[in-house]
Amino acid sequence: MRQFLLRLDERLQLIIIASLVGICGGVGSVALNRSLSIVSTWLNTLRSHWYVFLFPACGAVLASVFLNQVIRDIGGHGVPEVIYSISKRGGLLRLRSSFSHLVSCLLTIASGGSAGPEAPVVISGSSIGSNIASFFRLKDRQRVVLVGCGAAAAIAAIFNAPVAGIAFALEAILGEWSPINIIPIAISSSVGTEISRFLQGNQIPFQNRLFPISPLDVVACLGLAVFTAFGSTALMRILKFVGDKCKGLVSYEWVRAGLGGLFVGLIGLVLPEVLGEGYEIIRTIIEQQFPPGLFLVGLVIIAKIVATSLTIGSGRSGGLFAPCLVIGSFIGLFYQRCLVEALPSVSWAGESYFALLGMAGLISSVMQAPMTGIFLIAEITGSYQVLISVVLVSVVSATLSHYFEPFSVYHQELIARGELVRPRTDRRILLELNIMELLETDCHIIHPEMTLKDFVSVVKRTNRNYFPVEDSKTGNFLGMIHLDDVRSYIFNYHLYDSVLVEELMNRDILSISLEDDLSSIFDLFEKTNLFSLPVVQDSKFLGLISKATILDHYRKELMVQEEI
Amino acid sequence: MKLTINDAGKLLGLPEVTIQRWIQQGKIPVQENGEGFFFVKKELEKWAYSHNIFLHRDIQKANSKGLFSKYCLLDAMKRGGVFFHVRGDNVKNILRETVSLSSLPPDADKDLLLDMLLQRERLASTGIGSGVAIPHPRYPMENLAGEAIVTTCFLEGAIDFNAIDGIPVFVLFLMLSPATDTHLKFLSRLSFCLRKDSFMYLLKNCTEKKIFLQKVEEIEGSFNG
Numbered sequence: 088m089r090q091f092l093l094r095l096d097e098r099l100q101l102i103i104i105a106s107l108v109g110i111c112g113g114v115g116s117v118a119l120n121r122s123l124s125i126v127s128t129w130l131n132t133l134r135s136h137w138y139v140f141l142f143p144a145c146g147a148v149l150a151s152v153f154l155n156q157v158i159r160d161i162g163g164h165g166v167p168e169v170i171y172s173i174s175k176r177g178g179l180l181r182l183r184s185s186f187s188h189l190v191s192c193l194l195t196i197a198s199g200g201s202a203g204p205e206a207p208v209v210i211s212g213s214s215i216g217s218n219i220a221s222f223f224r225l226k227d228r229q230r231v232v233l234v235g236c237g238a239a240a241a242i243a244a245i246f247n248a249p250v251a252g253i254a255f256a257l258e259a260i261l262g263e264w265s266p267i268n269i270i271p272i273a274i275s276s277s278v279g280t281e282i283s284r285f286l287q288g289n290q291i292p293f294q295n296r297l298f299p300i301s302p303l304d305v306v307a308c309l310g311l312a313v314f315t316a317f318g319s320t321a322l323m324r325i326l327k328f329v330g331d332k333c334k335g336l337v338s339y340e341w342v343r344a345g346l347g348g349l350f351v352g353l354i355g356l357v358l359p360e361v362l363g364e365g366y367e368i369i370r371t372i373i374e375q376q377f378p379p380g381l382f383l384v385g386l387v388i389i390a391k392i393v394a395t396s397l398t399i400g401s402g403r404s405g406g407l408f409a410p411c412l413v414i415g416s417f418i419g420l421f422y423q424r425c426l427v428e429a430l431p432s433v434s435w436a437g438e439s440y441f442a443l444l445g446m447a448g449l450i451s452s453v454m455q456a457p458m459t460g461i462f463l464i465a466e467i468t469g470s471y472q473v474l475i476s477v478v479l480v481s482v483v484s485a486t487l488s489h490y491f492e493p494f495s496v497y498h499q500e501l502i503a504r505g506e507l508v509r510p511r512t513d514r515r516i517l518l519e520l521n522i523m524e525l526l527e528t529d530c531h532i533i534h535p536e537m538t539l540k541d542f543v544s545v546v547k548r549t550n551r552n553y554f555p556v557e558d559s560k561t562g563n564f565l566g567m568i569h570l571d572d573v574r575s576y577i578f579n580y581h582l583y584d585s586v587l588v589e590e591l592m593n594r595d596i597l598s599i600s601l602e603d604d605l606s607s608i609f610d611l612f613e614k615t616n617l618f619s620l621p622v623v624q625d626s627k628f629l630g631l632i633s634k635a636t637i638l639d640h641y642r643k644e645l646m647v648q649e650e651i
Numbered sequence: 652m653k654l655t656i657n658d659a660g661k662l663l664g665l666p667e668v669t670i671q672r673w674i675q676q677g678k679i680p681v682q683e684n685g686e687g688f689f690f691v692k693k694e695l696e697k698w699a700y701s702h703n704i705f706l707h708r709d710i711q712k713a714n715s716k717g718l719f720s721k722y723c724l725l726d727a728m729k730r731g732g733v734f735f736h737v738r739g740d741n742v743k744n745i746l747r748e749t750v751s752l753s754s755l756p757p758d759a760d761k762d763l764l765l766d767m768l769l770q771r772e773r774l775a776s777t778g779i780g781s782g783v784a785i786p787h788p789r790y791p792m793e794n795l796a797g798e799a800i801v802t803t804c805f806l807e808g809a810i811d812f813n814a815i816d817g818i819p820v821f822v823l824f825l826m827l828s829p830a831t832d833t834h835l836k837f838l839s840r841l842s843f844c845l846r847k848d849s850f851m852y853l854l855k856n857c858t859e860k861k862i863f864l865q866k867v868e869e870i871e872g873s874f875n876g
């Protein structure tokens with residue numbers, strides 16, 4: 088089987104493997120979804136008891152102990168780790184990541200933690216993709232695509248939204264829209280969706296009725312974009328703030344998770360709307376059944392943001408998609424009720440219209456991924472007639488929030504650590520080229536006690552302009568002679584026997600060591616204004632690095648990235 | 652044809668480390684068998700062509716001809732021929748005679764070559780002094796099939812060549828090279844010979860091809876540079 092696959096054309100091979108990834112990713116999503124509803128139903132029977140507020144804390148402690156002690160995997164919402172692996176490790180992910188986050192997330196959400204099941208399924212899908220790629224011994228480039236396939240299948244299956252899956256994988260995970268990516272990802276996304284439809288039926292999560300939209304509503308949705316932009320900024324800032332504070336205050340991870348869970352449980356006592364993934368509450372809003380009152384909605388928005396920050400910031404695995412949808416729909420609701428208060432004479436479109444737009448706006452802003460927001464909302468609500476408003480809110484909100492939080496919630500951490508490396512960028516190439524590849528070793532080494540005459544005979548025999556000087560006994564690097572510096576002397580016959588190399592050489596040459604990265608080498612070239620610099624390790628000369636060689640390699644790196 | 656990583660590196664002009672990284676990243680088409688990775692030459696060439704990557708095999712061919720062997724000047728002189736008692740009363744006639752004597756490839760245009768030589772003489776005389784001239788065209792001759800030729804002509808009587816030292820010229824070395832670097836290489840070897848007093852003495856008194864070539868062989872053998 089493996090031999091047969093490896094003999095196929097690369098595109099065909101990727102498509103077949105992508106379908107396999109799609110099946111596994113889809114099954115993973117459905118499994119989590121099913122177990123979530125079973126456990127939640129069971130726990131709901133206990134809702135009437137007084138100790139219910141302790142549930143999130145217990146779930147959190149269990150999830151944290153499971154993830155950190157039993158499985159020893161990374162916590163948090165995890166998507167940044169997937170992106171990091173694509174940036175730096177050629178898409179390599181651990182096999183245990185394919186199920187660890189599912190279990191941990193099940194414990195978190197079913198017990199009432201405010202998070203969604205999407206990030207864990209993305210991690211598990213990506214990890215399945217990565218490990219299948221490794222099983223077929225595919226190379227980094229294909230493995231990265233299959234990681235994207237896994238993520239796409241997971242999102243597509245959990246939301247029953249194939250196009251949103253494609254958009255998410257390309258926009259948030261891979262960061263590159265190229266044909267070679269799109270085809271396998273589209274296949275995997277479709278397969279994932281089909282699997283989910285086959286196992287649990289073709290249900291549109293938030294089916295809504297048709298509603299009349301007037302041009303005025305379309306104009307009003309621009310105002311909503313401002314609200315969602317602020318909402319997303321608030322969510323991201325509070326999430327970061329709580330995350331930093333939690334790490335600073337409590338060092339034990341399971342204690343931290345437990346405390347976070349406890350606070351969430353306490354908030355849940357007053358406002359049960361904030362608990363869990365919150366899809367039920369969205370359904371209520373879409374059906375326009377949420378109890379009236381402006382103040383209550385505002386309060387729920389703030390409480391949900393805090394609860395989400397506490398859940399995810401305290402280090403548990405859970406997705407941001409679901410909380411974003413909940414907060415977004417509440418913001419939409421809030422905005423609609425404000426509109427009705429301010430201009431009661433106008434007949435505004437229903438609450439569900441604005442709730443939809445609010446979700447799109449918030450997703451687009453928080454992830455800086457407008458396409459994902461647009462397609463996700465269109466697909467999970469089945470309402471293509473609001474597409475224009477959804478597009479408007481998504482792009483305007485993403486643009487506005489860009490001023491406050493320029494990077495996606497998934498990327499900001501990596502960017503802060505300088506570890507987000509996107510394909511086809513200068514950084515990518517500089518990171519990939521290493522010094523050993525650029526090293527020129529065909530240099531003529533000279534010694535300090537040589538005369539100018541000897542040196543001239545060396546110059547005659549070589550085509551190089553830089554001559555490293557080594558101590559003839561210890562072999563240590565002493566300095567360099569650049570032909571330009573001695574050009575005026577080498578034609579002077581009278582000096583041939585009286586001048587020694589050590590009198591000509593430049594001793595304070597800045598040198599490169601093997602650990603230096605290319606961008607610092609470029610800085611060094613700028614500083615010294617030289618064309619070649621010596622690479623010196625443990626005071627031994629290893630070779631030269633020249634600007635011209637770097638250009639040559641740099642160009643080739645760019646050329647091999649082109650897809651034909 | 653199978654290529655190893657090392658061969659592929661040479662063909663693409665890249666270090667082995669880079670090729671290995673490209674394999675790892677899946678940027679280059681590679682095959683795998685029990686022993687490790689290998690490249691299929693045709694596939695690799697197609698890939699390089701489609702990515703505009705220059706292949707280094709053509710350079711290798713040119714270098715492998717042994718153009719700059721130890722006795723390259725001697726060989727070129729043997730190819731070009733050595734002639735005595737060449738007649739002519741002025742530069743143009745002498746050059747015409749020299750061109751007709753030299754063993755050029757059959758498709759060479761002798762009239763064009765003569766024009767080119769005269770053009771070069773008008774620019775500056777190729778009489779380099781001490782009665783020696785090295786006529787050559789201004790541009791390399793590409794139809795020489797990679798092999799330079801040096802035709803030696805001892806003149807019947809010395810003629811005025813507008814040489815830099817004004818001394819009439821009695822010997823001509825017609826140098827035809829396929830490329831500039833070849834020309835310079837031959838020029839430096841020839842001038843190395845001309846600096847030797849024994850060589851100059853021989854030139855003035857030489858009557859036999861065999862003795863002349865023996866001397867060149869002797870001096871070129873001692874040339875390093």
